[in-house]
Each structure stands twice: as structure tokens, then as C-alpha cells.
Amino acid sequence: MSEFLLVLFLWSLPLTVMVACVAGGRRLVRKLIPGFLLGALLLGLAIAGHSFLSGKTVNVDWSDHLPFALGFALDRLSGFFLLLICAVAIPVVLFSTSYAGHYSSAKWRWYWCPLFILSMVSVVVASTVFAFMLGWELMTVLSAGLILIEGDAEDRRRSLFIYLAMMHVGAAAVLASFLLFVPHAPTLTFEAMRAGGGGLPAHLRPVIFLLSFVGFGTKAGIVPLHFWLPKAHAIAPSPVSALMSAVMLKTAIYGFVRLTFDILGTPQAWWGYVVLGAGIATAVLGILYALGEHTLKRLLAYSSIENIGLIYVGIGLALIFQGRGLPVLAGLSLIAALFHALNHALFKGLLFLGAGAVYKSTNTLNMEELGGLLPRLPGIGISFLIGCAAIAGLPLLNGFVSEWLIFKSLLNGSALEPIPALPLLIGAVALAGTLACACFVKVFGITFLGRPRSDRAKYAKSAPENMDVSLLILAAACILLGLHPGVALYPISTLVGTLIPNATAPPEIAAISRAMPLVAAVVLVALVLALRLRKRASRRVETWACGLPGLTGRMQYTATSFSKPLRSVFTAVYKPERHVDIEPAGQPYFPATISYRSVRTTSFEKTLYRPTVDLVVAAARQLRRFHTGNIQTYLLYIFLMILALLLVLRFA
Amino acid sequence: MMNLFINTVQLLILVLAAPLLRGVISKLKAWIQKRQGASVWRPYADLWKLLHKEELVPNTATVVFRLAPVIGFAVTVAAAAFLPLLHPAALLSLDGDIFIFVYLLAMSRFVMSLGALDGGSAFGGMGSSREALVAALAESPLFLVLTALAILAKTGSLSEIAGWTIGQNFFDVSTVHILAFVALAIVTVAETGRIPVDNPTTHLELTMIHEAMVLEYSGPSLALIEWSQAIKLHLLAALMISLFAPWGMSLAASPVGLASALGLYAVKLACLVIGLAIVESSVAKLRMYVVPDFLRVAWALAILAVIFTAITKR
Numbered sequence: 010m011s012e013f014l015l016v017l018f019l020w021s022l023p024l025t026v027m028v029a030c031v032a033g034g035r036r037l038v039r040k041l042i043p044g045f046l047l048g049a050l051l052l053g054l055a056i057a058g059h060s061f062l063s064g065k066t067v068n069v070d071w072s073d074h075l076p077f078a079l080g081f082a083l084d085r086l087s088g089f090f091l092l093l094i095c096a097v098a099i100p101v102v103l104f105s106t107s108y109a110g111h112y113s114s115a116k117w118r119w120y121w122c123p124l125f126i127l128s129m130v131s132v133v134v135a136s137t138v139f140a141f142m143l144g145w146e147l148m149t150v151l152s153a154g155l156i157l158i159e160g161d162a163e164d165r166r167r168s169l170f171i172y173l174a175m176m177h178v179g180a181a182a183v184l185a186s187f188l189l190f191v192p193h194a195p196t197l198t199f200e201a202m203r204a205g206g207g208g209l210p211a212h213l214r215p216v217i218f219l220l221s222f223v224g225f226g227t228k229a230g231i232v233p234l235h236f237w238l239p240k241a242h243a244i245a246p247s248p249v250s251a252l253m254s255a256v257m258l259k260t261a262i263y264g265f266v267r268l269t270f271d272i273l274g275t276p277q278a279w280w281g282y283v284v285l286g287a288g289i290a291t292a293v294l295g296i297l298y299a300l301g302e303h304t305l306k307r308l309l310a311y312s313s314i315e316n317i318g319l320i321y322v323g324i325g326l327a328l329i330f331q332g333r334g335l336p337v338l339a340g341l342s343l344i345a346a347l348f349h350a351l352n353h354a355l356f357k358g359l360l361f362l363g364a365g366a367v368y369k370s371t372n373t374l375n376m377e378e379l380g381g382l383l384p385r386l387p388g389i390g391i392s393f394l395i396g397c398a399a400i401a402g403l404p405l406l407n408g409f410v411s412e413w414l415i416f417k418s419l420l421n422g423s424a425l426e427p428i429p430a431l432p433l434l435i436g437a438v439a440l441a442g443t444l445a446c447a448c449f450v451k452v453f454g455i456t457f458l459g460r461p462r463s464d465r466a467k468y469a470k471s472a473p474e475n476m477d478v479s480l481l482i483l484a485a486a487c488i489l490l491g492l493h494p495g496v497a498l499y500p501i502s503t504l505v506g507t508l509i510p511n512a513t514a515p516p517e518i519a520a521i522s523r524a525m526p527l528v529a530a531v532v533l534v535a536l537v538l539a540l541r542l543r544k545r546a547s548r549r550v551e552t553w554a555c556g557l558p559g560l561t562g563r564m565q566y567t568a569t570s571f572s573k574p575l576r577s578v579f580t581a582v583y584k585p586e587r588h589v590d591i592e593p594a595g596q597p598y599f600p601a602t603i604s605y606r607s608v609r610t611t612s613f614e615k616t617l618y619r620p621t622v623d624l625v626v627a628a629a630r631q632l633r634r635f636h637t638g639n640i641q642t643y644l645l646y647i648f649l650m651i652l653a654l655l656l657v658l659r660f661a
Numbered sequence: 662m663m664n665l666f667i668n669t670v671q672l673l674i675l676v677l678a679a680p681l682l683r684g685v686i687s688k689l690k691a692w693i694q695k696r697q698g699a700s701v702w703r704p705y706a707d708l709w710k711l712l713h714k715e716e717l718v719p720n721t722a723t724v725v726f727r728l729a730p731v732i733g734f735a736v737t738v739a740a741a742a743f744l745p746l747l748h749p750a751a752l753l754s755l756d757g758d759i760f761i762f763v764y765l766l767a768m769s770r771f772v773m774s775l776g777a778l779d780g781g782s783a784f785g786g787m788g789s790s791r792e793a794l795v796a797a798l799a800e801s802p803l804f805l806v807l808t809a810l811a812i813l814a815k816t817g818s819l820s821e822i823a824g825w826t827i828g829q830n831f832f833d834v835s836t837v838h839i840l841a842f843v844a845l846a847i848v849t850v851a852e853t854g855r856i857p858v859d860n861p862t863t864h865l866e867l868t869m870i871h872e873a874m875v876l877e878y879s880g881p882s883l884a885l886i887e888w889s890q891a892i893k894l895h896l897l898a899a900l901m902i903s904l905f906a907p908w909g910m911s912l913a914a915s916p917v918g919l920a921s922a923l924g925l926y927a928v929k930l931a932c933l934v935i936g937l938a939i940v941e942s943s944v945a946k947l948r949m950y951v952v953p954d955f956l957r958v959a960w961a962l963a964i965l966a967v968i969f970t971a972i973t974k975r
Contacts (some may be wrong), residue, residue: 381721381781383723383724383725384723391724394725394775398768398771401771402764403764403767403768403771404736404761404764404765404768409764412760412764413757413760413761413764416757416760416804417756417757417760417817420757420808420811420812420817423811423812423970427971428968428971429812429967429968429970429971432808432809432812432967433805433964433967433968435804435805435808436801436802436804436805436808436960436963436964436967437801439763439800439801439803439804439805440797440800440801442764442767442800443767443796443797443800443801444797446767446770446771446793446796446797447793447794447796447797449771450771450774450775450778450789450793451793453775454774454775454777454778454779454786454789455778458723458725458726458775458778458779458781459721459778459779459780459781459785459786460721460781516756517756517757520755520756520757521755521757523755524753524755524758524761527753528739528742528753528761528765531738531739531742531752531753532735532736532738532739533735535734535735535736535738535739536731536732536735539730539731539734539735539885540731542712542881542884542885543712543716543730543731543881543882543884543885544881546715546716547715547716547717547718547727547880548715548716548717548718549718549719549720550717550718550719550720551719551720552719552720552721552780552781552782552877553719553782553784553876553877554782560781560782562781564782564783565778565781565782565783565785565786566778566783566785566786566787566789566790567786570786570790571786571789571790571793572790573790574790574791574793574794574949574950575793575794575797577950578794578798578953
């Protein structure tokens with residue numbers, strides 16, 4: 010029965026597309042497509058929830074009927090990530106129904122979107138390397154296609170090219186890490202690899218780990234491999250950005266956890282330190298870059314990098330603890346990482362959809378032109394605020410619980426060795442946390458509060474009907490998981506028990522699940538008392554303008570000026586290039602014109618990517634000498650190659 | 662039942678005595694400046710007055726502006742529920758509540774910064790932008806200080822840390838304690854907006870941080886903001902006392918023990934307050950862009966405190 014449902018679910022997504030194609034222009038049927046897709050996703054949610062909660066493994070294997078090993082399986086880990094995909098995809102599809110329509114490209118989006126979701130689903134339910142890589146590559150190609158639907162201007166194509174190039178490097182590393190299993194598991198199913206993993210020689214295991222770290226890290230956006238992320242996520246249509254940031258990045262987390270914990274097993278502690286170091290750097294740098302941005306979606310993309318960093322901190326700690334033989338502590342850290350992955354999917358999906366709604370009603374994402382949107386988009390504004398508070402890690406919301414678990418894991422590290430190296434990192438994670446607070450005060454305050462900063466914001470259209478429903482669903486999920494985290498924490502803890510041997514449920518889970526409702530109760534009592542104290546009439550007046558008339562929107566702080574003090578403290582990170590031209594040059598005090606430009610190219614671009622690209626191009630130029638265009642020469646190459654292979658076969 | 666009662670009383674002391682603390686500080690400062698000064702009960706009269714006034718709301722303001730003071734007050738009170746005062750237990754307590762405590766204070770700042778931006782003037786943005794700078798640099802040392810003490814006591818709960826410290830000889834833990842105490846003192850000054858980081862009595866736009874944030878508020882909302890600010894100061898002072906000098910807390914829930922604990926608490930608080938008054942009267946406010954350097958001192962001390970837990974006898 011379960012097998013049938015899984016197959017039905019997997020087929021229902023491409024079926025949606027077929028219906029879409031057949032229906033073509035008929036409007037009635039095209040309205041049915043979102044409904045069809047929603048039904049499929051609800052089915053996915055149900056089977057994912059069932060597998061995640063009950064632990065019943067569902068296997069579908071088509072290898073016997075096909076020339077390659079294609080199989081799907083649903084266990085607790087796959088169930089968790091499938092749940093995450095469906096839980097975010099449902100609101101996104103709901104949102105798309107009101108977001109699309111105005112574009113002639115909407116039709117294409119409905120063709121591609123189910124396939125994109127299918128590719129992500131097939132990554133997390135794959136039970137063979139072939140199925141996994143198929144989904145992995147389709148995911149890249151389809152998301153690139155979805156980005157192109159919005160337009161193919163020169164700069165977009167450039168960003169897209171960077172995205173595709175880096176994804177190929179990442180996929181190559183992932184594939185290489187899988188292929189190293191071949192001598193021990195020739196069929197390349199995950200089950201065979203798990204069984205054969207023990208036979209791997211000791212020197213190969215770190216190689217596999219490092220390859221998968223780089224491969225999955227590229228997809229997840231670990232610094233310095235994050236370069237593509239803000240470029241690609243910012244130019245996609247908002248529902249697609251939501252899917253990419255909230256869900257697609259998580260498939261990389263899934264792959265990394267699956268390979269290191271489930272298939273490879275028995276990690277060494279130094280692997281953990283590598284992951285932890287990368288995670289900390291990613292978290293702090295990601296949020297610092299986010300703080301310096303004033304384009305809403307680019308900012309959110311950088312903030313995704315920060316959150317991926319936090320997830321990697323959790324994974325790294327888990328590897329360290331497991332390597333040191335402390336399974337319960339390792340379990341707590343992995344729970345923190347997985348729970349944060351779920352939370353980030355919820356609030357980042359919410360925030361990207363909010364950004365889409367803002368774009369829909371104002372036609373701009375530049376925060377310098379926004380402001381005062383809350384009265385015009387009340388439902389969207391309030392749920393966006395909840396998302397901001399959740400991602401800033403404020404108590405009573407889900408983001409806080411997972412950050413608390415990460416802090417607690419770091420503190421537990423003091424049990425490890427005399428020098429408290431891990432607890433010291435609490436300072437760095439706390440810095441990322443407070444910077445995230447500042448960043449999202451900026452995001453919400455500048456975009457939704459105060460006065461409009463331009464006519465676009467002033468004459469913002471109200472959002473299409475029902476657009477806020479999908480945001481409110483996600484906001485409700487954030488609140489629920491914040492007030493009653495036990496709902497998710499206990500099943501995740503069971504899941505982690507299957508990944509880390511001897512990892513019993515850590516006591517922190519029960520503690521935080523009990524504490525959050527109590528904190529909420531105290532806050533509620535104080536809130537009611539404070540509201541009773543304040544029962545007085547209020548009167549609307551003009552904002553105080555130092556006695557002068559006419560405050561305008563331009564007199565307010567902007568996104569750039571808001572972050573200026575922090576940017577000046579962290580100048581070393583931003584390394585801005587400033588150009589001030591004063592005309593005429595000889596008169597510093599009474600100039601005719603002053604022009605100021607500030608360019609920020611990240612130092613990664615200058616010191617890492619540019620030299621690498623130059624090197625590749627130089628190598629390609631050398632290789633071109635072999636390509637003479639003469640067919641006889643190519644035949645000679647083929648002949649030499651065959652000869653070489655024969656020799657290898659003879660003597661090897 | 663008895664414990665629940667004591668814990669509630671603790672919470673009420675932290676909340677209700679907070680304005681008195683402000684009154685005492687300004688009285689002390691007045692004395693140092695050879696002035697008569699207002700009565701120590703003056704802050705209560707101010708609150709009463711503000712609570713009975715009509716409230717003026719800027720025309721751009723939304724529900725965020727109206728709710729920010731209320732939520733800020735509520736979460737500050739919730740943070741107070743984690744602090745031990747008379748005995749080493751609190752209304753809310755769990756292993757790891759040090760992080761909840763700090764994040765509740767951060768939440769109050771988050772909503773207040775949003776409320777400031779909702780006013781639609783330049784001052785609100787200026788205030789919240791500067792507050793973000795101070796907070797971003799002050800919060801990490803606070804985390805590290807609490808971490809250092811948590812490592813020593815092998816527990817992440819404020820109440821249990823206090824309970825553990827009572828049983829210690831001061832000289833066994835002094836290395837970490839002195840470093841952490843100084844770091845916490847700097848953080849307290851920064852977080853509560855006192856001189857030399859911010860001047861609570863200034864209204865000069867070039868210098869104000871917190872006051873710029875609350876410039877648009879009036880009447881009952883301003884009363885709530887002033888009160889939560891007072892509670893925050895009291896909270897951080899009480900945090901210093903409970904963590905670094907909990908000796909004298911009542912271990913058994915006897916009336917005499919509790920009374921003497923309360924008396925001792927008042928004496929310790931008086932010492933802190935005198936110190937603060939002297940600093941505030943003798944030091945000038947720092948320039949805005951020197952504040953990060955001042956906070957870096959707290960960073961360095963807090964990091965050292967965490968490192969030195971390794972050499973402290975446990």
C-alpha cells in the first residue's frame with residue numbers, strides 16, 4: 010500500500026505537467042493544475058509524515074526493469090526532508106496561483122515548477138546513486154530554466170552561467186565521492202554502499218568525506234563556495250527563489266547527512282572541526298554581507314548563507330562528538346542542525362514569498378525606495394514580521410529553539426577537553442545572532458514601517474486576493490514550532506537515533522519543550538497587565554519635526570544609513586572601494602559638484618575566483634592547440650587512445 | 662508551594678523596585694554634584710503621571726508602534742523570571758536558560774527598534790541604527806561571560822550557577838570571576854545606555870542613542886518604556902550580584918534567612934549603584950565611534966575568562 014502511494018506520488022508530479030500540456034490554452038483546466046499539484050503535494054506530505062513518524066521504510070526498486078539502478082526508498086531521514094519539501098512547496102504553490110497570471114510566461118512556470126519539485130523529491134527519496142544524481146542534475150537545470158523564464162538579459166545570463174558552472178563543479182565532486190565506493194559496492198545502491206562502507210580503506214574515507222563536503226557545500230552555499238547563491242536566488246521569480254532558498258539548499262544538507270552519517274559512518278573528529286570552522290565562517294560572513302545589502306532578495310539570499318552556516322555548525326559538532334565517542338551529545342547537535350534546517354525552510358520560504366508580494370505591489374525590491382507598506386499589505390506585513398522575528402532567533406518562535414540547541418551543544422563541548430575551544434565559538438555564533446537581529450530590524454523597519462521613500466511605495470497596489478494565506482500558513486507553523494517545539498523535536502530525536510548509534514534522546518529536548526510554553530505564559534501575563542495599564546485615549550498627531558513643517562520620506566534613515574555604523578566597524582570584511590570626485594579640485598569647501606561612488610566587489614571574487622577562472626581559461630587556451638579541426642588528426646587521437654587503453658589492459 | 666511564592670516575590674522585587682534603583686542613582690549623582698536632587702521616589706511619580714496622560718501617536722505609526730512598548734515590557738519581565746535573587750532558584754529555570762535570558766533582552770530591543778523606525782522621522786532610524794551597533798558588539802561578550810561561569814559550574818542555569826558559587830571559596834574562582842565581572846560591567850553600561858556609552862539624560866541629536874529611539878513615544882507607552890528600561894538596569898545589576906557575589910542567599914526557605922538575604926542584596930546593590938554613580942559623574946561620554954573600542958575591551962576580557970576556566974580548579 011505504502012509502495013503504491015509513493016509511486017503514485019512520484020508519478021503525480023509529472024502527470025500534472027502532462028495535464029498542463031494537454032490542457033494548453035483552456036482556462037478552466039489550467040485553473041485545475043494548481044489544485045492537482047496541491048493534491049499531489051498533500052499526498053506527499055501524508056506519506057512523508059507517515060514514514061518520518063512511524064519509521065516504516067518504503068522501498069520501490071525498478072532496477073530489474075531498467076538498464077540502470079533506479080530505486081527509491083523512504084525512511085525516517087528521507088521522510089523528514091520530504092516533509093520539509095512538501096510543507097514549503099504547498100504554500101509556495103498557493104502563492105503562485107495569485108502571483109502568476111499577469112505574465113505570459115505563467116504557463117511555462119506551471120510546466121516547470123512541478124518538475125522542479127519532482128527533481129528535489131527524487132533527490133531525497135533516491136535509494137541509488139543513479140536516481141540521486143539524476144534528481145541532483147535536473148534540480149540545477151530546471152531551476153536555471155525557471156530563472157530564464159523571467160527574462161534573459163545579459164546580466165541575468167551571466168549570473169546564470171556562474172550558477173551553472175559552480176553547480177557542475179559541485180556535482181562532479183559529489184559524483185566522485187560516490188564513485189569511490191565502486192570497488193566495494195559495485196551496484197551503487199545506498200544499501201550496498203552502507204554495507205560495503207566498512208570495507209573502505211582508511212585512506213579513502215577522508216577523501217570521500219572531503220569530496221562530499223566540497224560537493225554538497227557548493228550547493229549549500231558554504232563560504233567561499235557561496236558565490237553563485239545571491240546571484241542566482243535574487244534573479245529567480247519569487248516563488249522559485251522561495252523554493253531554491255528554503256528547499257533546494259536543504260537537499261544539499263540531506264545529501265551531506267546521508268553520506269557522512271548514514272552511509273560512511275564512524276567519522277573522525279577532525280572532519281567535524283573542518284565542517285565546524287566552515288560553518289562558523291559562513292554564518293558570520295553571510296550575515297555581514299546580508300547587512301550590507303539593500304536589495305531585498307539579495308539580502309535574503311545572503312541570510313540563507315548565514316543559516317546554512319548555523320546548520321553546518323550543528324553538523325560539525327555532531328561529527329566531533331561522534332568522533333570522540335559521545336553519542337548523546339552528537340545526537341543533540343544533529344537534532345539542532347536538522348531542526349534548524351526545517352525552521353529555515355519555513356521562515357525563509359515565508360520571507361521570499363513576502364518579498365515577492367512586495368515586488369508585486371510596488372514593482373521594486375530596492376529597499377531604498379520602499380517604506381510604509383504595512384498599512385497597504387497588512388496580512389503580508391504581519392506574517393513577514395513574524396518571519397523576521399523567527400529568523401532573528403527571537404524567543405517564542407521556532408528559530409530561537411534551534412539556535413538555543415546549537416548554543417547548548419557548543420556549551421556541551423566544554424566536557425570535551427581542558428581548553429574550552431568549542432565554548433569560545435559561542436561568541437562567534439552570538440555575534441551572528443545579534444547581527445541577524447540588526448539585519449532583520451532593517452529589513453522589516455525600512456521596508457514596511459515609517460513613510461514611503463518613493464512614489465512606487467506611496468502608490469503601492471494592495472496585494473492580490475488570498476496572497477497572504479500562504480504566508481499566514483508559514484507564519485503559523487513558525488509560531489507553533491516556537492511555542493511547542495516538542496512536536497518536531499521528539500520525532501527528529503528518534504530519527505537521529507537511527508543515524509548515530511547509541512544516541513538516546515538528550516535531556517535538553519524535554520527541557521526546552523517544557524520551558525517554552527512556560528516562558529510564553531509569563532510573557533502573556535505581563536502582556537495583559539501592561540495592556541491594562543495603558544488603557545488611555547490616544548490622539549494622532551504629526552511626527553515631531555523639530556518644530557519645522559514638512560517631514561518627507563527622504564528624511565528618514567535608509568537601509569544604507571541604517572547599517573552604516575556596523576559597516577564601518579566591520580570595514581575589514583567589506584573592503585569598499587570609495588571614489589570621491591570634487592569639482593573643481595582646488596576648492597574643498599565650496600565645491601560645485603561632489604560625486605561619490607562606492608563599489609563593493611567581494612574579496613573572494615578578487616582573490617579566489619578571478620585567478621581560478623584565469624587559470625582555467627589559460628589551460629583551455631593551451632588545450633585548443635590539439636583541436637586543429639582536421640579530421641585525420643582526430644582519427645589519430647582516437648587510434649592513440651585505443652592503443653593506450655589496450656596497453657593498460659595488457660599490463661595492468 | 663513555598664518556593665513558588667518566594668520565586669514570585671523575587672520577580673516582583675525585580676520589577677517593582679526597578680524605578681527606585683533609578684531614583685537612588687540620580688539622587689547619588691546629585692549628591693556627588695553637590696545638588697539637593699529629587700526624591701528617590703520620583704521615578705514612581707513620573708510613571709504615575711505618564712500613565713495618566715493622553716498618548717500622542719505619529720500619523721505614520723502602525724500597530725507595530727503601538728505594540729512595541731507592551732511587548733518590550735512583557736519580555737523584559739519574562740527575562741526577570743529567570744533570575745535568582747533571595748535564594749538560588751527562580752520562577753523559570755532550566756539547564757541553558759542563560760541563552761534564553763539574553764535572547765529575551767534582545768527581543769525587547771528588536772521590537773523597540775522597530776517601534777522607533779515606525780515613527781517616520783530621522784531620529785527613530787538614527788536611534789535604532791546606533792542601538793544595533795552597540796547591541797551587536799555588547800551581546801557576544803555577555804554570552805561569553807555567562808558561558809565562562811556555566812563551564813565552571815558545569816550547568817547552564819542561572820539559578821544553579823548561583824547555587825554552585827555559594828559553595829565556593831572566592832579565591833578558587835577569582836581568576837575567571839574578576840575577568841568576567843569587569844566584562845559584564847562594561848556590557849551592562851552599554852546595554853542599559855549609561856555613561857560613557859550613552860547618556861540617559863541627553864536630548865542632543867548628535868549623541869543620543871536610546872533616547873532617539875523613544876523620542877516619538879508619550880504618555881502610557883513612554884511609561885512602559887521607561888519602566889522596562891529601569892527593569893533592564895535592575896536585571897543586569899542583579900545578574901552581577903547573583904553570579905559573582907551570591908553569598909548570603911538563603912539556602913533554606915526560612916523567613917529569617919530570606920529577610921537577611923534581602924537585606925544583603927540591598928547592600929550589594931547599593932555598592933554597585935554607588936560605583937555606577939561615581940563612574941557616571943566622573944567620566945565623559947565617549948564619541949560614538951570610540952564605543953566599539955570600549956566594547957572590544959569587554960570582548961577581550963570575556964574571551965580570557967572563558968580560556969581561564971581551563972586553569973581554574975574545579
